Amino acid sequence: MPPETPDSSPEIALLRRIGWPFAEAVDDPDWQAALQTHPGARPARVVEQHRSGYVVADAPDAAIKAESPPEWMRPRFPNHERAAVGDWVLLDGRKIVALLPRRTAIKRGAAGEHYHQQVIAANIDAVFVVVGLDDDFNPRRIERYLLLVGGGGAQPVVVLTKADKLDEGGTDVEAALAGLSKLDAPVFAVNAKDRASVAVLDPWLGAGSSVVLVGSSGAGKSTLTNTLLGAEKMKTGAVREHDSRGRHTTTHRALIALPSGACLIDTPGMRELKPTGEEDLAEGGFADIEALAEQCKFRDCSHQREPGCAVRAAVERGELDAGRLANYLKLRDEVAGAADKLATRLADKANARVLGKALHKRLDEKYGKH
Structure with missing residues (x-):
């Protein structure tokens, strides 16, 4: 792995040309923990993502076909916990041994009835x-x-x-x-x-x-x-x-x-743009409508036919486009629905973890620890 200092080292200079955030790599305790856990590994960035695997780079135009960790290949492994294009990983030879914490990400809900997140x-x-x-x-x-x-x-x-x-x-x-x-x-x-x-x-x-x-x-x-x-x-x-x-x-x-x-x-063209349930309507371009909603007479106003609705009043005054309001209401419902699915999934995961610990405890009590 290239040294974290000095900033001007040849290895760091090449990594920075493909976006290596030097200061954050030095200051972020999660990044440092990952780097110290795999002292023989070197950082690389995911430049291509295919169904069969990844192409990563540790310098511009230095394409390396990388092997995924075994757990990423399991059918039930969460998609958003696998590496995506733009992610930084640690390589041991040609094997990916760790995914470094993300600074930012753009995600969508994956197609299908079951709840999944996909990192774009x-x-x-x-x-x-x-x-x-x-x-x-x-x-x-x-x-x-x-x-x-x-x-x-x-x-x-x-x-x-x-x-x-x-x-x-x-x-x-x-x-x-x-x-x-x-x-x-x-x-x-x-x-x-x-x-x-x-x-x-x-x-x-x-x-x-x-x-x-x-x-x-x-x-x-x-x-x-x-x-x-x-x-x-x-x-x-x-x-x-x-x-x-x-x-x-x-x-x-x-x-x-x-x-x-x-x-x-x-990226390829995307036909489906489903929310994940983690979105904030105020941060997603609807801050003005959210501000109007706070002025409604009823806190749970649906902005349909309730008296004292500040949002509908803005439409009637010509200050808010009716099509934009309709889209806001549609997206609000989609985000709420996705949030419910996400909450259920997290609860199921937490329950499974509790049940797993209880099972291991009973097995340990019956057969002793191994």
Whole structure:
């Protein structure tokens, strides 16, 4: 493992080019505990995640196929406790022996009836929510993305691509920006193919920073990645004319080092954006509605037909968009439902642990400790 000091050592310098947070690695007791538990291991960052395993790196362009710990391969092992792209792990040879604690993460509820969390990216400083100014433009989906990002510790930035296609019947930029003015996030309209246009994103792409791109297929994530790279590294594809959807040109999450010294994580288009139950509506772009709700006459106001509802009054005055309120209510119910499932899962896990300890105690009393 490279020494923690000095900061200028060659090993640390290479790690920092792929986002190694030197100061936090030194100061964080959890990181230090993991490093000391595996003194012969070296840090590496997950740059690709596949169903069959991981690709990690301990320097830019130093791809290493890594072997997962045996427990990660168990069917019932929690998905969010496995490494994700952006995570830092410890390697012993080519074996992953530890997952270092995450600083930040963006997660979603996994598809299916059973409750599971899926980590989209870890240890990121900003999330670029990429949406095309064509038929892909949907303020309600942007609000859903911001809700998922809100509690993860990263800065959300809304990037409206295809600003160069307005003559072809795209969404009006000024109208789009005005409609998103209530969001608690920076919003930019860009031509993803033009480096000068996307320069507005440079404040989040400094050396050592990590950014993940999220958005639907065809939104322009891979095009934006290529422009920031200054090379055609990521495959891009045409979108269908009738709905502006694209094929999954990006098939897996991948971390790429940019010339600026930042790390960029491109992701496949996501159709399902389910809350995990850990989201905070106030932190997820609805702080204004949450503030209005505190002024309602009834504390448990559902903002439907109750008298003295400050939220409905704001809609009637034209201060709050009715579609945005409807989306807020929908997401509020989804978060509450997911929170119930999460609470049940945690309770079941705690009960199983208690029962397991009781069983071991009875076995020890009957047969003696081994």
